[in-house]
Amino acid sequence: MKQYQSTTEGAWIEFKIVELTDGEKATLASTDNEAKEQLIQSIKSQSKVLVGAEKLNELIAVYNAKKPELKESDTYELISANIDGNFNGIINCRVNNKHTQVRF
């Protein structure tokens, strides 16, 4: 199942599973630290990608519907929101500096 995360309002990333070749697996297991580090950085860049526009709108809509209702004077800080492909998930945030969680 797809997994999405946001730690900044309006920006979402999707966790991608990167398929490795046997050669890449061997590199990760090797003692060639330079090659290994290069590969890790490459994997990192492929494994977390910005969500496309259509999905982004869906995620933002779900997030906005689920985040705590705020009064005008409330302060709000998003810590992290994790949502899966079925739009179940959890929002960790601070409302008036109090840590609040919303599960859905």
Added chain:
Amino acid sequence: MSNKKISELSQILGENVVKSTDMLALYDASAAQTKKISVGELQTIVALIRGTNYILIKAQGTDTENAAELQAAYNTAKTMSPSATNRITIVASPGKYSFSSDFTMDTQYIDLVSMDGNRSIVFNGTGTISITANDVFVKGVDVGTKSFTIATSLGLLKIENCKGGDYSFGFSSSASIVVSGTFVNCDAGDYSFGCAQNAFLVQANASGVFTNCSAGNTSFGANNSGDAIASGTFTNCSAGENSFGVDTFFGYGSASGIFTNCTASQYSFGAYGGITLGTFYECSGGDEVFGTAGGCDGVFYRCIGGNKSFGNNNGLTGFLLGKLYWCKKTAGTFQTVSGSGQTRMCLDGTNVENNQG
């Protein structure tokens, strides 16, 4: 003929009755047809003590017979129209239940609880418990050193006073595992409560509610090659090393939940280049905890870490971005704060007070 119990059918029918194959004809008035049932099946059904919403397991037989009785009860419960407004509870007497294959709870609204509330439903066979249905309550099951198995993303699952071995309460070696249920007084071995191992770049997320739970190493949102997220509510929980939002390979760990009075060994709470984002009350760990080599963000009250903790480097890179109040390091000094980071009335390893930001 004097009255006889149905359970005494075999006596009535003689010694030659074969319970598994000899059939009795029953007339189903509602369907206007005759059906057949084996003597053995009839005796099993009659043996079940049941009410409108419960079935009692007497567990008077051998360990294997007790397991068969529990399985029969579960099968019967499925026929009792379980629903959100019609939960069926199987109440199991204290005893040993020997399953040769896993006892699978695959139907919502059927609960399993021990009669005395203790961990007295003891699985001592080769089979363990496997929960795949979402809205299920289980209390008092002890599977020993076997894995107490649950499927991913069971947000309505509630497990209380249960025990498993390694790889319990949410483990995967092939896909993402999200542990989003509620767990109270549960104990497990290593690689438990939301752990992925050897499944490259899948996610392990402990987003549920965990109260008075304990585990071994690499637990509560732990991974060895992918995202490890401890985003839930953790109260009075303890674990070994590499636990609470730790990815030991990429540094993809994050501890973004609420942690109260939780303890772990070294390399925990967003270590290995991970990040702490959540709120921590009176938590403690060994060396290299709380965002070591990554980012120590979030808010900490009266927390204790060992050397190289709280994003401190002492040879490792890391940032102290969070707010630390009355925190203590048992060794080493505090990292210089970055951004909006603050320390107030904290003590370093030599009991020198630290106030920054």
